[in-house]
Amino acid sequence: MGEIVLKDLRKSFGEVSIIKNINIHIEDGEFVVFVGPSGCGKSTLLRMISGLESVTSGQVIIDGADATHTKPSARGLAMVFQSYALFPHISVRDNIGFGLKIAGLPKEEIAAKVGAASKILGLDKLLDRKPRELSGGQMQRVAIGRAIVRDPNAFLFDEPLSNLDAALRVQMRIELIRLHGDLKTTMIYVTHDQVEAMTMADRIVVLQGGHVEQFATPIELYDRPVNKFVAGFIGSPKMNFLTAKPGAAGSIQIEGGPAIASPGIRPDQMTPTMTVGIRPEHLAYSHAQGDLKGKIVVEEQLGSDAFLYVEVPGIGMLTVRAVGERNYHGGEDIWLTLPPERCHVFDDKDLRIDPALHARAA
Amino acid sequence: MTNQNVGFKLLAAAFITFIFTAPILWMVLSAFKTINDIYAIPPVWIPDFTYLDNFKLLLSENWEFLLNSVIVTLGATALCMIFALPAAFGLVNFRFRGQEFLADWILSTRMMPPIAAAVPIFIVFNTLGMLDTLPALILVYAGFNLPFAVWVSMSFFRNIPKEVIEAARVEGCTWFQTFRLVALPLAKSGIATVATFVFIFAWNELLLSLFLTSREAKTFPVVISSFSTVTKTYWELISAATIIQILPPVIFTLLMQRHIVSGLTMGAVKN
Incomplete structure (x- = not known):
């Protein structure tokens, strides 16, 4: 009892x-x-x-x-x-x-x-x-x-x-x-x-x-x-946060970056300023193409994972967790992509906006 | 360090020790001399240690006052600790309004010289018909030592990790059980230190005893002081009596030494 x-x-x-x-x-x-x-x-x-x-x-x-x-x-x-x-x-x-x-x-x-x-x-x-x-x-x-x-x-x-x-x-x-x-x-x-x-x-x-x-x-x-707060507290390395606002045709416009497709959030749920959160392990990366171009400032190689700290002009520092990755090194350019279904969106009061279509964000 | 250096330091230490112990040594020697030997010139350096008349005379006439001293000292030490330990434990562990004020106030009573209270205490005991009784002396000695005993005990109880006390309470202990089963055993060294100090104070106290006793409850220090009269000073008896007087504190301190040393240094550094 x-x-x-x-x-x-x-x-x-x-x-x-x-x-x-x-x-x-x-x-x-x-x-x-x-x-x-x-x-x-x-x-x-x-x-x-x-x-x-x-x-x-x-x-x-x-x-x-x-x-x-x-x-x-x-x-x-x-x-x-x-x-x-x-x-x-x-x-x-x-x-x-x-x-x-x-x-x-x-x-x-x-x-x-x-x-x-x-x-x-x-x-x-x-x-x-x-x-x-x-x-x-x-x-x-x-x-x-x-x-x-x-x-x-x-x-x-x-x-x-x-x-x-x-x-x-x-x-x-x-x-x-x-x-x-x-x-x-x-x-x-x-x-x-x-x-x-x-x-x-x-x-x-x-x-x-x-x-x-x-x-x-x-x-x-x-x-x-x-x-x-919870988004930033749970998870290591910490979730990346990007400032955003409502974009054209129901998309979300990352400030200093591209517009991304809304992860199921309707325009009427959006607030004038928002925060898009994406976990380091959910950022897609490539040598060739993507939403954002940045430079790897520091590479922390753990063997099982590589933590890449990427400076993106106009946005700031983003962390990437690359599982088993060996081919990205400090000083190199890297392209990052934000998969919409992996993005968390928070309103101007920092509260989560739940996708209206999906019961859960994946 | 060179050998010469060590030798010099030893010599210096021996010399300083001699300066401090010389009066006591001389007194020990005097206790075995007749009054004529004490005043003899050239001095009698080594007396006949089988000459015990001074002690015999002293004890045959004054053994009851020595007993008074023993009773008062043990009684005062016990009474003082019985009140001081729970008070100190409470002041450290209980959270209540005015906690710090109360602790400071207890200490402040110590700031008054005991003799300032002698007349009021005399009047109180006179009214109660307790003048020249052992309980009166026990009460006074315990009382005068309480602030000191409470404060020093508090510092020892404070050294017990808070979590240990809390663990005892979560494990089902009442406050009293926590005090008895956990706090007391852990503050053992501190308690020995405090008890030693109270013991020595009560054993050596002269002024209040002189004030509050006349015959029945007279303590041994008063007896010693009585050997110095207007007309004559009985050095051989004073010497013998002083040896008896210093023995118990020395023995008590030796017994408690291990605890006192750890008690005095406990809490000096964070462990």
Whole structure:
């Protein structure tokens, strides 16, 4: 059981409003990721759910019961912190069993549960060590172990992998996904890493400035970002944005560039100024022909991909992601083409204009 | 560094150490001398260490005051810590209006010299019929040390990562359990440091004891001061008594040393 509903949730510190009217419904068993730039309020929001941060107004409803003013200890949630937050003075075994001991469970039951959890997490040989004798990855496993033994309604993760090195982060990410598959318990996960967000989440909450920009599945966020912020935030390298206006015969006129066919947007949906967004991987490129001619300023060759940073006169810098490409190099000329069906169009308020004909942009 | 250099530094260190310890050494020697030996010229450098009459005389007449000192010191240290630790924990971890003001205000009470409060305290205890009682001294010593103990303890509780306290609360701890099971064990070094300071203050305090006691609750420092009279100073007894007086703080500090050293340096650098 772990349905969590946030209703008109607000938080201010004095005059400063950190969380502005958040409404989210998290289903039981869902893996939800809160993502956003630093200072967007994602950690604060998580801490409000945990009860560690007080709520200025609105409600936190856990499994149908109003938990807004319930103590953290009584919410039935488990939390994993970025800094692991293990108790340094007691052994791994006692760390994992800490919550159970507080709950007053009999010793044998605690031992059994700690044993089971440590086996899942590969900690069985480390149980008698103190936290300071562990590596970062092991410490984070202990923190996860401490969370899972309590069989909580939901897990709250506050950037749990940020302190680990890159290789370990990938490994722990996979372990967490597997763990969620096994436990099927609600997980709320805060990160600033969009790869973690995209790969782990059933649904992602994109936050900015204390409010929800979009709450949707990873693919939905990628395919149909509701506004320019989400479009720019999700995806790496970042989406290219070009200023545009309505063109002749229902087309869209790129400023300083060509007119492109509308991706199914009717002239009456258009606003006097618009932004056309296209992801680096969707820009078509050629040595010979295309909509825009530019010069490759920098080529970043990753082997699997090449990132080409192209300066287009009159438009500015565009990024191209060329999968497996080896034949384009810095200093060369390149032609770029914007496939209309791949273009996202945003109005003068930076909101997405949905193609009227298609249900979805491809 | 050359050997010569090391030798010179050792010599200098030995000399400085000698300057600091000489009075104490002389006092230790005097404790085993008769009054005539103390004033003898040429001086009696090495006394007969089997001569224990000074100690015997001192303790046979004053053992109850020594006991008073022990009771008052332990009582004041315990009482002070019992109040200071939860107060410091609360001031660090609870968010409430006037939090900083309260902490500053507690510290400000320390700015008054204890003797300025002596007369009011005398009147209060007189009214309550508590003059010349051990509980009165325990209360006063604990009270005067509270601001210091609260403030220093606060800095140790502040060194505990916030997330560890939060983790305890999410794991189901009440505030009191968080304090007892997590904060106290983690602030152990700090607590040892604070307790040592309070212990030494209470053990060595003279002025208030002189003021508030006459006979029943007299503490050992008052006894020592009484050996210096208008007509005569009993150097042999003062020496013997002072040795007894300095022993407990030395032993207590040695026992706590490991904790104190880590306590004094804890939080000096970010770890």
